Amino acid sequence: MAQSAAETASGSTDSADPRRWLALAVIAAAQLLVVLDASVVNIALPSAQQALGMSDVAKQWVVTGYSLTFGGLLLLGGRMADLHGRKRMFVWGLVGFAVASAVGGLAENAAILLTARAVQGGFAAFLAPAGLALLATTFTDPAERGKAFGIFGAAVGTGGVIGMVLGGVLTEYGSWRWTLLINVPVVLLILIAAFRVLRDSRAGGPVRYDLPGTLTGTLGVGTLIYGISQAVERGWLSASTLTFVLVGIVLLVAFVWIEHRSAAPMMPLRVVRDRVRGSGYAVVFLIGGALYAFYLFLTYYLQVVQDYTPLRTGLAFVPIGVGIFIGSVVAGRLLGRMSARGVVIVGLLAGVLGIGWLGLIEPTTGFWSTLMPAQVVVGLGIGAAMTTVMKLTLDGVDHGDAGVAGALTNAMREIGGAVGISALNVVAISVTAAAGPLSDRTLTDGYAIAFLASAVVLAVATLIAVFAVKPDRVAHR
Incomplete structure (x- = not known):
């Protein structure tokens, strides 16, 4: 990847940073925290609602408020990282995230909790693209970059699952407040390491908004x-x-x-005009839609139809987390040996197979016979595909645009998730209503069709990877 002439000396990549693998650990830990926090509160919501006397509408905003500010401010956060320094925005994002977490964890009423969650999402929007940009500018060797993105992808992919397990443990054995308060000591550790190992970089030239x-x-x-x-x-x-x-x-x-x-x-259009990168953003959008809906409907199925407790539900998602971790790491190693397009296509096809398998569920479907192996297949495929696509959206981008390119990757996943949940929820509700009186049978029918629709979404993403991405542009970057 050629470095922009405008890049400041602090972002020079002529020589490899000897602390780059430690920097990767810091960046991956911070990204894990951002993704984890979007899901850790979900399991704790019923307890928080009861403790603070929240209405059902207010309860929904605990989740929506975070997603809204996170998605809405991502582009601004990415551009500010490019202009003012990626390490600086990374650090300030962490500090603000921790403060908002503390306020939310100590909230005495619903208004304070909702405000804290919105502020949390806002600071996460500055933290996430800065971290992805730091990753892109720290690793420039193609082989090392593939491994780095594999580890980073594992953190992103497993964050949601870890959040659900952690939320169940903290809520069941402690308090819903700890799902937020636990961020404070974790951020403190990440900050100490960040000051020691991260090297700042930014776009050169005058700062213009x-x-x-x-x-x-x-x-x-x-x-x-x-x-x-x-x-x-x-x-x-x-x-x-x-x-x-x-x-x-x-x-x-x-x-x-x-x-x-x-x-x-704020967002140079050259970032999205590139055919490979533009196709990558489309694939990220579709993966986000299918995966967010997958988590939602499997949670409903386990808790409503099979009567799982919150903790047991969180633990039931461990197989997909393991699959994503393995798929991401393996993809990072494969990228030095085969074309990225091939990795994406194989990964997406595995995702289609795994989610499509869940389209066959019955009210009494067994965990070990179907739910566990299907999740592993989905995780392996999505882990490999998402890791590779994230790398593609940053390969070849000018270093001065790395922050906004990373922001677009996050934004596409977030918007895709919102569209997927909304659209496929309508599908599930419609099928359930048409199947007859509300029962475990009709609910399962709705969830099954929603899973099949999610598989179709991933199939469309596969077609984009097959026809819209040129193999010579994605191999061995």
Whole structure:
């Protein structure tokens, strides 16, 4: 990857950083914390709702508020990392994340908890793209970069599962408050290591802000995610859903037009014009949609149909976490020996097979006979595919754009997840309603069809990898 002439001396990659593997551990730990925190609170929500007297609407906002600020501020966070220093934004993101976690864990009412979760998501939006950009600028050797992204992908992929297990343990044996308070000592350890091993980098030249692009991009993504989240409760054709979705789309169209004309765009369009990178973002979007829906419907199936406790539900997701970890690490090693397109295609096909297998579930389907092996197959495939695609979206990007490129990867996964949950939830509810009176049988029918629809989403992602990505552009980067 050629380095931009505008890159400052602090970001020079002419010589390998001797502390780069320690830096990887710090970056992966921080990213694990961000992903983990999006799911760790889910298991604790019923306890928090009862303790603080929250309504069902307020309970939903504990999750939605985090996702909304995280997705809405990602592009701004990525660009600020490029302009002001990736290590600096990484550190400030960690500090703000820890403070918000402490406030949320000590909250005495629902308003404080909701505000703290929104602030948490906002600081995570500065932390996540800065970490991904640091990873891209620290590892420049193709073989080492593949291994580094394999380890990073394992952290991203297993974070949600670890969050569910940890949430169940902390809630059952401690308090829901510890699902937030535990972040404080963990962040402190990461900060100590970050100051010692991370090397800062940023884009050179004068710092200029694209205010119109910042406003339209941030508001556009946030409004779109909010509108999609409304579809779960009010339906896709409700006035509020349509209004927010359409306003979000209009703002994003305006954002693209502004970026095309801006002398200092927040998101240079050259980042997405590249065929391989653009296809990679599309695949990330589709994987996010299928995977987020997979977690949601399997959780419902285990708790509602098979009467699993929260802790047992969290532990039931360990197989996919193990699969993702192994798939990510193996993919990182394969990238030096075979084309990235081949790794992505094989991984996605495994994901199609695993999620499609769950389309055959019955109310009494066994864990060891079906649920466990299906999860392992899904994990192996998604781990390999997501790790490789994340690498593709950063390969060849100008170092001065690394932050915003990393932000787009995170944003596509977040928006894809919101769309997948909303759209496939409608599918599950419709099938259940058409199957007859509410029962374990009709609920299972809805979940099964939703799993099959998720498999179709991954099949579309596979077709994009087959036809839209040139093998000579992705091999041995």
